[in-house]
Amino acid sequence: MKFFIDTANLDQIREAQALGILDGVTTNPSLMAKEGITGKENIINHYRAICEIVDGDVSAEVIATDFEGMIQEGEALASLNPQIVVKIPMIKDGIKACKYFSEKGIKTNVTLIFSSGQALLAAKAGATYMSPFVGRLDDISTDGLGLISEIRLIYDNYGFKTQILAASVRHTMHIMDCAKIGADVITGPLSAIEGLLKHPLTDIGLAQFLSDYKKGN
Numbered sequence: 140m141k142f143f144i145d146t147a148n149l150d151q152i153r154e155a156q157a158l159g160i161l162d163g164v165t166t167n168p169s170l171m172a173k174e175g176i177t178g179k180e181n182i183i184n185h186y187r188a189i190c191e192i193v194d195g196d197v198s199a200e201v202i203a204t205d206f207e208g209m210i211q212e213g214e215a216l217a218s219l220n221p222q223i224v225v226k227i228p229m230i231k232d233g234i235k236a237c238k239y240f241s242e243k244g245i246k247t248n249v250t251l252i253f254s255s256g257q258a259l260l261a262a263k264a265g266a267t268y269m270s271p272f273v274g275r276l277d278d279i280s281t282d283g284l285g286l287i288s289e290i291r292l293i294y295d296n297y298g299f300k301t302q303i304l305a306a307s308v309r310h311t312m313h314i315m316d317c318a319k320i321g322a323d324v325i326t327g328p329l330s331a332i333e334g335l336l337k338h339p340l341t342d343i344g345l346a347q348f349l350s351d352y353k354k355g356n
């Protein structure tokens with residue numbers, strides 16, 4: 140199971156990388172804007188900076204919504220670094236672009252997936268990754284994790300190689316539920332990943348070990 144961090148914040152990316160368990164980074168235009176990264180040049184430089192910090196795949200999203208525009212933008216992004224994965228919206232021209240990139244050997248991440256039908260199309264188009272948004276479905280009283288299960292079943296039925304990248308993961312239990320279902324990747328905030336570290340019995344046990352050590356030394 141791969142762990143990606145879902146942020147454009149370089150400090151958080153460094154912190155996750157230092158933990159030694161980071162497999163990649165996902166970004167989107169909203170996450171870039173949150174960090175105050177605006178303008179084509181600055182955004183490109185930010186992708187370069189992220190690639191220098193991490194070893195794994197870095198999703199960089201196209202802004203164009205037409206086929207030609209997505210191809211032009213995606214090829215420019217892919218040429219920045221072999222780690223770049225071209226992130227494409229789940230729309231008709233996005234599926235066409237995904238097929239084009241897949242035939243060219245350029246890695247893709249089809250984003251904004253909210254149904255198993257969309258997931259099926261992304262796999263048929265040869266996507267490297269596809270991103271179902273777990274938290275945003277939960278937000279509207281729809282079972283986000285249920286969608287991950289459905290997609291796992293469909294992909295396993297046909298042996299699709301497209302990796303299920305569970306996105307909009309908001310907390311630690313989302314990660315654990317995705318692990319049980321068999322998502323290939325989760326992407327979420329550092330806080331959700333760090334939540335996996337925590338158990339009160341670990342803290343109590345460690346305090347006891349240290350106090351017993353002090354008694355004999």
Ligand code: G3P
Binds near residue numbers: 167270272274275306
């Ligand atoms: O990876 C997708 C993600 O950035 C969306 O997360 O929390 O805005 O739904 P959220």
